[in-house]
Amino acid sequence: MASDHYGQYMGSFRSLLTTTLEPLERVAALPSQVHHWYMQGVTDQALLEKELLQLKTENLMLKAKLQRLDSLEMELDRLRRLLGTTGRMDMQSLKIASILHYSSSSVSQFLTVNKGAMDNVQANQAVIDAYGIMGQVVSTTPVTSRVLLITDQEHQLPVRIQRTGQRGILTGLGNDLVSLEFIPLDSSVEVGDVLVTSGLGGVFPAGYPAAEVISVSENPALPYLNIQAKPIADIHSSYEVLILSHRREPTYE
16 A cells, blocks of 8 residues: 555656656757757758759750750751752852951952862852852962952942843942942832842843842933942851852753
């Protein structure tokens, strides 16, 4: 009986001791828990920073790939336009050449391209870009050619007004401009008219766009209109051109 009473007393004492010590144990364990929480937070933050860095890297790579894709699409479109001009050729062969040098001064306007005599390029071959006439080959080395631009003051090109069929001579003025010569005063010429090659002279095939009229005026002292135009070819930005071979006459057996 005394034993049961003693057991009950000890149980109550342990319960009271546990109740009393529990807050102290919590306080004692708090630094360890805080350290655990801190380390857990540091680990989570490190993981988040690592994931963020990885996402930023992947985002940068995707943007780089997208830029490359845009560049490839533009390149494909450019080549399609460039090669699409071949549909207008009659018995012509062509060579694609890259522009090595561009000169634009009051004295001379020309290009140097990376195709020459070793590629069977010869003087007087026509040169075009994806949009229109650039000029013609005037000299060659074994591996390069010099192309006189239609804007050079020494260059002349037989053309016609696409809208009316009126023929004239396109002469370079320098400064990226050309002049349409020998058009009588009573001719119909408007700003925006497109000038295309007439095919006369045998150098340039007929029908290629050469220039667009930008101004028309009269000089009473002269029998012809004063007409200025700008080239349709992208003279400043094109970096690849087509060199057209001389027209071959058909042979019969």
